[in-house]
Amino acid sequence: MRLALLLATLLLSGCAARDQLPDFSVTAQQDLPATHFDAVIHGRDGTRLSATVFQPALKAGEQAPVIVHTHGWGGWRVTRPNGFYGTQMMSGRAAVKAWQAGYWVISYDQRGWGGSEGDIEMMDPDYEVQDALAVIDWAAANLPRLSMDGPNDPKVGMLGESYGGAVQLLASATDPRIDAIVPIATWYDLSEALAPDSHLKIGWTSVLLSLGLSTGYDLGKFVQAPYLKSADGRMREPVRDELKAHSLTSYCARGQRPQADALLIQGMRDTLFPLNQGLAIRDCLQQGARDVRLLGMQGGHILPPPMQRWSGLPPFNNEAVLNCDGRAINLYQSIISWYEDKLRGRTGVAASIPDFCVSLDLDQGVDLQQLPANQRIELPATAIRPFSSGLLQPARFIPLQQVQTSSALVGVPRVHLENAEGMPTLFAALVVQRADGSSAVLSEQVTPLNGQASTELAAVSAQLQAGDTLGLRISGFSGQYLFNGSWQLSSSTLQGSVEWPQLLPLQPQLARH
Numbered sequence: 001m002r003l004a005l006l007l008a009t010l011l012l013s014g015c016a017a018r019d020q021l022p023d024f025s026v027t028a029q030q031d032l033p034a035t036h037f038d039a040v041i042h043g044r045d046g047t048r049l050s051a052t053v054f055q056p057a058l059k060a061g062e063q064a065p066v067i068v069h070t071h072g073w074g075g076w077r078v079t080r081p082n083g084f085y086g087t088q089m090m091s092g093r094a095a096v097k098a099w100q101a102g103y104w105v106i107s108y109d110q111r112g113w114g115g116s117e118g119d120i121e122m123m124d125p126d127y128e129v130q131d132a133l134a135v136i137d138w139a140a141a142n143l144p145r146l147s148m149d150g151p152n153d154p155k156v157g158m159l160g161e162s163y164g165g166a167v168q169l170l171a172s173a174t175d176p177r178i179d180a181i182v183p184i185a186t187w188y189d190l191s192e193a194l195a196p197d198s199h200l201k202i203g204w205t206s207v208l209l210s211l212g213l214s215t216g217y218d219l220g221k222f223v224q225a226p227y228l229k230s231a232d233g234r235m236r237e238p239v240r241d242e243l244k245a246h247s248l249t250s251y252c253a254r255g256q257r258p259q260a261d262a263l264l265i266q267g268m269r270d271t272l273f274p275l276n277q278g279l280a281i282r283d284c285l286q287q288g289a290r291d292v293r294l295l296g297m298q299g300g301h302i303l304p305p306p307m308q309r310w311s312g313l314p315p316f317n318n319e320a321v322l323n324c325d326g327r328a329i330n331l332y333q334s335i336i337s338w339y340e341d342k343l344r345g346r347t348g349v350a351a352s353i354p355d356f357c358v359s360l361d362l363d364q365g366v367d368l369q370q371l372p373a374n375q376r377i378e379l380p381a382t383a384i385r386p387f388s389s390g391l392l393q394p395a396r397f398i399p400l401q402q403v404q405t406s407s408a409l410v411g412v413p414r415v416h417l418e419n420a421e422g423m424p425t426l427f428a429a430l431v432v433q434r435a436d437g438s439s440a441v442l443s444e445q446v447t448p449l450n451g452q453a454s455t456e457l458a459a460v461s462a463q464l465q466a467g468d469t470l471g472l473r474i475s476g477f478s479g480q481y482l483f484n485g486s487w488q489l490s491s492s493t494l495q496g497s498v499e500w501p502q503l504l505p506l507q508p509q510l511a512r513h
Helices: 002-012 084-088 090-100 128-142 163-174 190-194 202-214 225-232 237-245 248-253 275-287 331-343 479-484
Strands: 035-042 048-055 066-070 104-108 148-150 156-161 178-184 261-267 292-297 321-324 327-330 356-361 364-367 374-384 396-402 407-411 414-417 426-433 439-441 447-449 454-456 460-464 469-475 492-501
Touching (some): 035 128, 048 128, 066 128, 066 163, 084 090, 104 128, 128 156, 156 163, 178 331, 225 237, 374 414, 396 426, 426 460, 469 492
Parallel strands (some): 066 104, 156 178, 261 292, 321 364
Antiparallel strands (some): 048 104, 396 469, 407 460, 414 454, 426 447
16 A cells, blocks of 8 residues: 555656746846746757756856756656655755755656656667756756856756666766766666676566556567566576667777766665676776765665565665764765865865765765775585575575674675586675674675676675674575576585685774764
8 A cells, every 4th residue: 555655646746847937038137036847848859858947046146057867767857845756765855955055956857757758768878868968958048047167068967866877977978068977876787787697687677667667657668579588587688788788888898988077876785786886887987087986875776675674764775874984974965065066166075075985884884995905715615406595495604704803894705616617507695694693695785606707796895793704605596586596406516716805994983883
């Protein structure tokens, strides 16, 4: 019942916009009141896009930059300050705060969603990316008192999570007018994020398709043959090729990097787009000599219980505060500070934002310049019976290191197999076994192993205590990859090694938490 009410509320808030553009012809020397109105913006191919424009309170003669807000998959624009997206979703709340801080904000429905026309093209450079640039064109042509860098070139920031984060990266790689972006929990390579080594995350694809269907949108592309055939758990090559071509990885491979300064926010418990995706985005942007900061919060895309632990936070499961070496960093204030520095020229305001900080849990985190170096530990020869492991019997836990003192673990593990060829599909997770006998999968991340000599696992973070034991958990089945379990009856023997980050001693104030 709650889900039905929630979807009904969402659907009602995603209606098509009517053009309500005020008469700005006499506003140059007058105060502008804070208000909001609907507008219809035409994409470069003529597609009608529904938008809501938030007009800031401006004194006579005062100008302001513009923030373009984009929504996530299954969502739509912020239609009013106290609506669902503006109060419950991370980017929506940040968009409202930017408007209250004196910025123009345009929140628009991406094509195929909400009240906008067109078909969902999954970040096609000729469609969704061009739509974002058309919104900037419209702002330059229609909004008064914009801070400008030049003709048809307003000072522009972008903001959005997930699907709405990806369009920022591609738009910035296409158009230098965009000055500052804040992509939240988004992807670098959508094909790899959805299907590592082509193993489809059925848990997530089911949630995403159900969300799209339940809200009444036309998901035409996803009933085409290559997408339907992928429903068996193996992403087909045409799908993989298309999603990769529409991802930042392909842009970066040809040297077409985002041209805006970027504040990246990624989730450690995000099992759809883990921190690995944010690290790859950061590497691409830094090669373009941009100012890039990366904040690793705990939340993001969290599967519904019991597939993942519910945090008790709003639908996107994000926290408002990131604790970084004893310093509390409010993520919303950081976003506004980013815009103040990059769009209003208040140099130094963003100095309070770390270059790279990763949370260990909701109460603490570590300030880093880079990830700790990995250490390599031999993996003892271990027999696994894939058919029953993790299904009829508990998954196999292989202890590898005992923790000697209060420590932080942050980084990207790897598994190296000497006998990878011919191995059945297995699922690997880094696990901590506590002194009291309890155990936990670090950051709830699981990665498939499938005949690869070396496999990068999803990034993890954790606070560890003396007496904890770190190890590798291997199973033949995973709820995150439900259709990719192994049905091999005979045993297989794992041999090789595991890399994981060297442990960092925790500061005394962190160890007390």
